[in-house]
Amino acid sequence: MTQDQLKQAVAQAAVDLIVPQLTDRSVVGVGTGSTANFFIDLLAKHKGFFDGAVASxxxxxxRLKGHGIPVYDLNSVSELEFYVDGADETNSHLELIKGGGAALTREKIVAAVAHTFICIADGSKLVERLGEFPLPVEVIPMARSHVARELVRLGGDPVYREGVVTDNGNVILDVHNLMIGFAPDVEAQINNIVGVVTNGLFAARPADILLLGTKDGVQTLKR
Ligand SMILES: O=C(CO)[C@H](O)[C@H](O)COP(=O)(O)O
Incomplete structure (x- = not known):
């Protein structure tokens, strides 16, 4: 199976998991990236059976609007049963690195609100130790150099993602070669640097369910 077929398989598995639990009042949190796009396209076949979505x-x-799915501001939604999103890396504790698509901050916000965070990923994303994928950090533009110096002090090699401006008007530093020991501590330490909006470690709020696409089928891992 190709990587795209694996992504499609996990997207379908997520649809199969959540759709029977949705009502006409349900709002679904939806992530960003190619795997999330497969999910959106498959979820759209069930529009009308749920109220709408919150986008990350x-x-x-x-993309959601293109399918005719109503998109709500998160502030107008009192409850979000599910958030479905991809990842750049996951470990067996369902701690993630996200932000390859520069949407990490809104992704983290929507994940924080959702009762159940379902991560959908092809098997190549499962790693023993997080950090081979450079850790994205969203930074207020005027703080870029300061944050980069602090990240070097933490042992990383930050690289400015040239030409990328996030939906929030900020910039991204991708941190290479960072030793990620206890992920919740590293997440908090980086978020504590003045000028950092957030970083792409999802360890304080990991996924609840991982649907992993392998050549033997979709595996389900739970925390
Ligand atoms: O965090 C993300 C975007 O900010 C994505 O979930 C992550 O980059 C995975 O993308 P893809 O599904 O295209 O492999």
């Missing part, structure tokens, strides 16, 4: 990026909002 402008791109996702556009």
């Amino acid at each position: 990026s402008d791109a996702t909002a556009e």
Whole structure:
């Protein structure tokens, strides 16, 4: 199976998991990226059986609207049963690295609100130790150099993602070669640097369910 077929399989598994639990009042949190896009396209076949969605990026909002799925501002939604999103890396504790698509901050916000965070990923994303994928950090533009110096002090090699501006008007530093020991501590330490909006470690709020696409089928891992 190709990587895209694996992504499609996990997207379908997420639809199969959540759709029977949705009502006409349900609002679904939707992530960003190619795996999330497969999910959106498959979820759209069930529109009308749920109320709408909250999007983790402008791109996702556009795709949802393109399918005729109503998109709500998170502030107008009192309850979010599910958040479905991809990841750049996951470990067996369902701690993640996200932000390859620069949407990490809104993704983290929507994940924080949702009761159940379902991560959908092809098997290549499962790693023993997080950190081979450079850790994205969203930074207020004027703080870029300061944050980069602090990240070097933490042992990382930050690289400015040239030409990328997030939906929030900020910039991204991708941190290479960072030793991620206890992920919740590293997440908090980086978020404590003045000028950091957030970083792409999802350890304080990991996924609840991981649907992992392998050549032997979709595996379900739970925390
Ligand atoms: O965090 C993300 C976007 O900010 C994505 O979930 C992550 O980059 C995975 O993307 P893809 O599904 O295209 O492999």
